[in-house]
Amino acid sequence: MSSESRHVPVMLQRCLDLLAPALQEPGAVVVDCTLGLGGHSEALLKRFPEARLIGLDRDKEALRLSGERLAPYGDRATLVHAVYDELPEVLDRLGLPTVQGFLFDLGVSSMQLDEADRGFAYAQDAPLDMRMDQTVGMSAAEVLNTYPAGELVRILRAYGEEKQAKRIVSAIVREREKEPFSNSARLVELIRDALPQAAKRTGGNPAKRTFQALRIEVNGELSVLERAIPAAVDRIAVGGRIAVLSYHSLEDRLVKQVFAAGAASTAPPGLPVVPEKYLPKLKLLTRGAELPTEEEIAENRRAAPARFRGVERIREANL
Numbered sequence: 001m002s003s004e005s006r007h008v009p010v011m012l013q014r015c016l017d018l019l020a021p022a023l024q025e026p027g028a029v030v031v032d033c034t035l036g037l038g039g040h041s042e043a044l045l046k047r048f049p050e051a052r053l054i055g056l057d058r059d060k061e062a063l064r065l066s067g068e069r070l071a072p073y074g075d076r077a078t079l080v081h082a083v084y085d086e087l088p089e090v091l092d093r094l095g096l097p098t099v100q101g102f103l104f105d106l107g108v109s110s111m112q113l114d115e116a117d118r119g120f121a122y123a124q125d126a127p128l129d130m131r132m133d134q135t136v137g138m139s140a141a142e143v144l145n146t147y148p149a150g151e152l153v154r155i156l157r158a159y160g161e162e163k164q165a166k167r168i169v170s171a172i173v174r175e176r177e178k179e180p181f182s183n184s185a186r187l188v189e190l191i192r193d194a195l196p197q198a199a200k201r202t203g204g205n206p207a208k209r210t211f212q213a214l215r216i217e218v219n220g221e222l223s224v225l226e227r228a229i230p231a232a233v234d235r236i237a238v239g240g241r242i243a244v245l246s247y248h249s250l251e252d253r254l255v256k257q258v259f260a261a262g263a264a265s266t267a268p269p270g271l272p273v274v275p276e277k278y279l280p281k282l283k284l285l286t287r288g289a290e291l292p293t294e295e296e297i298a299e300n301r302r303a304a305p306a307r308f309r310g311v312e313r314i315r316e317a318n319l
Contacts, residue, residue: 008300009039011292011308015103015243016047018285018310022100022241026050030101031091033084033228038066040103045073054099055079056090058133058219083133085227091235098237106225107247125185130211130218140214144187145180149173159222159250160213168194168210184211212248222250229258233282236313241285243310252289252307259284259311281317285310 009015023030023044028051032041035055045053053076057063063079070077080090084104091099128141144152149169156165171194172181181187188207195206216222232242246252262282267274289307297304 008302009043010105010245010300010303010306011290011296012040012043014290014308015040015245016043018243019044019101019103019241020047022237022239022312023048023051025100027052028101029054029096029099030103031056031087031099031232032103032105033087033232034103034105035066035079036062036105038069040105041066041077042069042073044103045070045076051076051100053077054090054094054096056082056084056087058083060133060135083224085224085231087228088231088235096235098235098240100237100240102232102236102240102242104228104232104242104244104246106221106245106251125183128181128184128187128214130215132219138218140218141181143214143217144172145176155217156210156213158213159216160209160211161249162209162213164195167196170194216250222254225251225254229255233258233262233311233313234317238313238316241310241312243308246289246307246309247305252309255309256289259309262311276315279315281313281315282311283314285312 019030022028028048030044030048030051031054032038032044033056035041035057036059038055041053041055044051053070053073055063055066055070055077057066057079058081060081063081067079070079078094082090087102091097128139128144130140131137138146143155147155152169152172153165156162156168162168168191171190172187175181175186175190187210188205191207191210229242229244236242244255246255259282263280263284265274265278265280267278271278286309289309291308292303292306
């Protein structure tokens with residue numbers, strides 16, 4: 001399958017419309033921090049013919065496929081193998097102190113879900129890898145086989161919001177002593193067997209939360225996001241805009257906190273006149289987190305959990 005047929009970009013029109021006021025001028029630069037298969041990036045290059053795009057991804061296969069897709073745009077598209085919390089270093093290397101737009105489409109990409117041998121999907125048996133960059137770090141199997149029980153419980157609770165974490169981890173520890181985990185089907189079956197009937201009747205596939213937690217741990221997703229969103233706020237030009245698509249409450253909470261802090265006054269209470277250094281540097285462009293429409297979900301079922309937020313930089317950094 002081509003990258004175009006494998007990837008329907010989530011909430012594409014809303015991303016384009018929110019970023020549009022910042023990308024109209026010739027020479028505007030937009031950074032797609034999570035390039036994936038390049039669907040959002042291709043649309044940005046089409047819609048803003050005088051803009052330049054920087055695309056980041058930690059997944060080399062995603063970079064190869066998106067590179068083919070974006071080849072017609074020549075040197076308007078610069079693709080970089082990097083995790084998105086490395087964006088300050090990437091921009092420094094490219095000689096860009098500020099840019100006009102950032103787009104984050106968080107979580108696992110369509111390609112990673114669809115490639116069975118990556119181990120992201122609980123619906124098909126595959127090696128338990130889950131690394132977005134398969135050249136570095138521990139796989140999900142290594143996490144399952146080596147982490148202490150208490151640490152696994154913490155991960156499942158914190159990153160998967162799994163209420164049955166202790167029950168699942170007890171079963172994992174018992175089973176890994178017999179034979180180390182290597183494939184996803186065995187883990188899915190273990191989770192089904194470990195959960196009480198009531199817990200299996202709600203919330204879709206009972207393995208979903210455990211797989212999400214393992215993926216976040218393996219890729220350090222929340223710690224990367226904690227660094228990346230403030231970095232984007234620091235490097236966005238006045239009048240520039242940041243658009244973020246997140247897919248679970250943990251991501252969305254982090255984004256909300258950074259945006260809300262930037263949009264708030266830091267003045268001590270009771271000042272008759274507020275000095276400019278205390279004024280907000282961001283303006284919220286969405287009322288809370290916007291959700292996909294029924295039409296957007298019908299077109300792309302992976303849009304269902306999406307939460308969309310955007311901000312505009314309205315003044316220089318506070319002195």
